[in-house]
Amino acid sequence: MHIHPELHERHTLSVTVDNEAGILARIAGMFSARGYNIESLTVADVTEDESVSRITIVTSGAPANIEQIIAQLDRLVPVHKVNDLTALGPHVERELALVKVAGAGDHRIEALRLADVYRARVVDATTGSFVFEVTGSSEKLDTFIGLMREVGLVEVARTGVVAIARGREAV
Amino acid sequence: MPRELSGADILVQALTDLGVEHVFGYPGGAVLPIYDALFRQSRIKHILVRHEQAATHAAEGYARSTGKPGVVLVTSGPGATNAVTGITDALLDSIPIVVITGQVPTALIGTDAFQEADTVGITRHCTKHNYLVKDPAQLGTVVHEAFHIAISGRPGPVVIDVPKDVQVATATYRTPGTIQHKTYRPQVKPDTALVEAAVEMLAAAERPILYTGGGVINSGPCASMLLQELARITGAPVTSTLMGLGALPASSDQWLGMLGMHGTYEANMAMHDADLMVCLGARFDDRVTGRLDAFSPRSKKIHVDIDRSSINKTVRVDLGIVGDVGRTLEDMVRIWKARGHQKNDLTGWWRQIGEWRAKDCLGFPEDGPEIMPQRAIRALYEATRQRKPIVTTEVGQHQMWAAQHFGFERPNKWLTSGGLGTMGYGLPAAIGAQIGNPQALVIDIAGEASIQMNIQELATASQYRLPVKIFILNNEYMGMVRQWQDLTYEGRHSESYSEALPDFVKLAQAYGWTGLRIERPDELEGGIAMMLDTPGPVLVDCRVAKLANCLPMIPSGAAHTDMILQETQVSGTMDDEAKALV
Numbered sequence: 001m002h003i004h005p006e007l008h009e010r011h012t013l014s015v016t017v018d019n020e021a022g023i024l025a026r027i028a029g030m031f032s033a034r035g036y037n038i039e040s041l042t043v044a045d046v047t048e049d050e051s052v053s054r055i056t057i058v059t060s061g062a063p064a065n066i067e068q069i070i071a072q073l074d075r076l077v078p079v080h081k082v083n084d085l086t087a088l089g090p091h092v093e094r095e096l097a098l099v100k101v102a103g104a105g106d107h108r109i110e111a112l113r114l115a116d117v118y119r120a121r122v123v124d125a126t127t128g129s130f131v132f133e134v135t136g137s138s139e140k141l142d143t144f145i146g147l148m149r150e151v152g153l154v155e156v157a158r159t160g161v162v163a164i165a166r167g168r169e170a171v
Numbered sequence: 172m173p174r175e176l177s178g179a180d181i182l183v184q185a186l187t188d189l190g191v192e193h194v195f196g197y198p199g200g201a202v203l204p205i206y207d208a209l210f211r212q213s214r215i216k217h218i219l220v221r222h223e224q225a226a227t228h229a230a231e232g233y234a235r236s237t238g239k240p241g242v243v244l245v246t247s248g249p250g251a252t253n254a255v256t257g258i259t260d261a262l263l264d265s266i267p268i269v270v271i272t273g274q275v276p277t278a279l280i281g282t283d284a285f286q287e288a289d290t291v292g293i294t295r296h297c298t299k300h301n302y303l304v305k306d307p308a309q310l311g312t313v314v315h316e317a318f319h320i321a322i323s324g325r326p327g328p329v330v331i332d333v334p335k336d337v338q339v340a341t342a343t344y345r346t347p348g349t350i351q352h353k354t355y356r357p358q359v360k361p362d363t364a365l366v367e368a369a370v371e372m373l374a375a376a377e378r379p380i381l382y383t384g385g386g387v388i389n390s391g392p393c394a395s396m397l398l399q400e401l402a403r404i405t406g407a408p409v410t411s412t413l414m415g416l417g418a419l420p421a422s423s424d425q426w427l428g429m430l431g432m433h434g435t436y437e438a439n440m441a442m443h444d445a446d447l448m449v450c451l452g453a454r455f456d457d458r459v460t461g462r463l464d465a466f467s468p469r470s471k472k473i474h475v476d477i478d479r480s481s482i483n484k485t486v487r488v489d490l491g492i493v494g495d496v497g498r499t500l501e502d503m504v505r506i507w508k509a510r511g512h513q514k515n516d517l518t519g520w521w522r523q524i525g526e527w528r529a530k531d532c533l534g535f536p537e538d539g540p541e542i543m544p545q546r547a548i549r550a551l552y553e554a555t556r557q558r559k560p561i562v563t564t565e566v567g568q569h570q571m572w573a574a575q576h577f578g579f580e581r582p583n584k585w586l587t588s589g590g591l592g593t594m595g596y597g598l599p600a601a602i603g604a605q606i607g608n609p610q611a612l613v614i615d616i617a618g619e620a621s622i623q624m625n626i627q628e629l630a631t632a633s634q635y636r637l638p639v640k641i642f643i644l645n646n647e648y649m650g651m652v653r654q655w656q657d658l659t660y661e662g663r664h665s666e667s668y669s670e671a672l673p674d675f676v677k678l679a680q681a682y683g684w685t686g687l688r689i690e691r692p693d694e695l696e697g698g699i700a701m702m703l704d705t706p707g708p709v710l711v712d713c714r715v716a717k718l719a720n721c722l723p724m725i726p727s728g729a730a731h732t733d734m735i736l737q738e739t740q741v742s743g744t745m746d747d748e749a750k751a752l753v
Contacts, residue, residue, distance in 0.1 A: 001746075001747035001748055001751060017354075018353060018354055021303065022291060022292075022295065022303075025292070025295060026295055029295055029296050030296070033296050064483065064487075067483060068480065068483075068484060071479045071480035071482075071484075072480050074479065074480070075325075075478060075479065075480050077299070077300040077320060077352075077354065077355045078354055079354060080353075080354045
């Protein structure tokens with residue numbers, strides 16, 4: 001007997017929640033308990049009184065699974081609202097990465113040149129290394145990090161995706 | 172300015188304000204202040220169980236038989252972890268209970284203190300919601316909110332973890348008004364346009380079936396009356412899940428019996444051949460659907476559920492309605508009548524159902540010298556039906572035989588662990604039901620293996636003089652395991668024989684119960700009569716045929732049309748795909 005994986009699609013969900021203790025464990029645990037994927041998850045409070053947090057989750061699964069994930073998130077008691085930004089239409093997704101590159105000579109010059117092309121900023125420098133700060137879509141970051149591998153990449157830190165719908169309306 | 176109270180007194184006052192009359196619990200170090208607060212009052216009666224798991228099942232039995240939430244009080248650490256099985260059971264069967272757990276003082280949380288467990292962490296995914304209360308001023312509000320969450324929407328268990336210092340510290344308490352939760356607003360009223368669409372589909376159906384579940388029971392007795400009315404005006408046949416038994420009287424002509432793995436042939440065949448299925452407060456559980464790609468292939472499906480996540484979870488439906496099933500039934504009946512719909516001509520459909528019924532799928536051979544377990548259930552039913560008994564069960568063959576052969580005429584009379592399938596459920600649930608219904612006849616139909624999982628609760632019934640009856644179908648096997656081993660593993664009975672059984676009669680007597688034994692078919696009626704005529708708690712050890720199988724049965728991974736009806740089919744092996752299914 002073999003176990004066959006299903007077809008997946010990628011969705012970005014925006015979840016507003018009451019900023020209470022354990023909410024992140026509640027959400028992450030729901031994903032693991034029901035066997036759903038989390039590609040990235042970011043969280044920070046977004047109201048003046050720090051009472052509401054916005055969680056951006058990038059997940060993947062079959063369309064029926066995505067529908068279930070949204071319903072399962074929505075039934076958690078501290079969840080205000082779940083929006084499937086991918087389904088809602090045009091939206092902006094951004095991620096930030098800090099990329100450390102070490103080396104000398106040509107590699108160092110090439111790293112700086114590529115950083116310029118990708119609009120990455122130098123936020124730390126030593127005679128043997130740079131730390132670049134780069135923002136953009138996840139794909140852009142993937143490409144940049146791939147290029148850095150060839151010129152002395154030693155470490156990467158990424159934030160995960162934050163996203164917001166285009167246009168004047170709040171979701 | 173209201174007087175300051177200790178956290179423990181606030182808790183007890185809040186429970187009193189919520190109308191709580193009984194708490195099932197077990198004391199310990201981290202709840203001593205609450206137990207002292209209980210000692211100093213007389214409104215709430217505490218029922219001392221002998222194991223915390225039993226407290227949760229007793230609370231479930233209380234809740235299911237009375238419609239009121241059950242309340243549990245246990246200590247930290249092992250008290251809380253012992254309660255986890257019952258909490259999970261309540262989650263799977265959507266039973267409203269509130270579990271208050273003691274916790275080590277806030278300053279010691281996270282230090283691996285004595286009897287410390289991360290109760291909110293452990294119960295996060297087996298509760299509807301849970302709380303760790305760190306401020307006594309919040310305690311009153313949290314208790315009221317917890318009850319609101321437990322009983323509204325899709326009911327479920329809520330845990331409140333209260334550190335010991337919070338029980339001792341003081342704060343003021345005011346009864347909060349109506350709870351308006353910031354984020355939790357279950358949708359109770361269904362969308363009228365969707366209900367109208369459902370009524371039109373029902374009016375046009377030629378082979379409709381109503382498939383009902385525990386949601387109808389949870390929605391309250393009115394929902395059962397409305398279901399009966401909908402069945403009457405549409406003429407549609409009705410089947411139900413294990414959890415929904417009693418919503419439609421079993422004596423109704425339109426009742427097809429339970430559906431699913433051990434459901435009737437006519438119910439499963441009607442599900443398969445229907446052109447319209449109306450699922451009311453059920454959730455397309457794997458025990459109900461059998462093989463999904465062969466499940467009712469030609470029907471349009473309507474699903475009414477208060478939990479949006481139940482809709483389209485395993486079976487795609489044509490019309491999903493989120494709302495309370497009672498409210499939805501009310502709207503359906505009203506709209507059906509307002510639009511002047513008449514009963515469709517379902518003669519052909521009923522003729523077909525009659526042919527399936529003629530198979531007499533619940534018939535069983537009775538030619539040996541032993542008592543057949545099915546016969547024992549039927550005899551128990553005949554002897555008790557006039558007294559409208561509340562029946563609880565453990566889990567296994569006896570449970571399925573009870574579901575098949577005991578007729579349930581009313582809601583809230585059938586208490587069984589469906590979703591989680593918890594052996595050891597029946598006795599504590601019967602105790603909880605008897606506490607909530609002191610005048611009722613409460614019977615736990617048990618197996619000799621399951622009953623031993625919470626056998627210590629015999630003492631609880633003795634202490635509170637509860638006249639609970641236990642009727643054990645003793646076949647000396649974990650019968651359902653043995654049946655599956657015969658079906659799937661060529662009869663290799665790996666660890667399924669109930670070795671070293673106690674003498675149940677003497678055991679009962681040791682706990683202050685009356686113990687009776689029934690061994691031969693001619694003793695059955697007399698033995699049952701003696702059980703019913705004996706005041707106080709009675710345990711009956713009814714010896715039944717050792718190797719009887721629970722039929723009919725849809726084997727794992729099979730379709731509704733592939734039911735096993737004959738004893739001779741219960742043998743052999745299965746392919747790996749089927750073996751991998753539960």
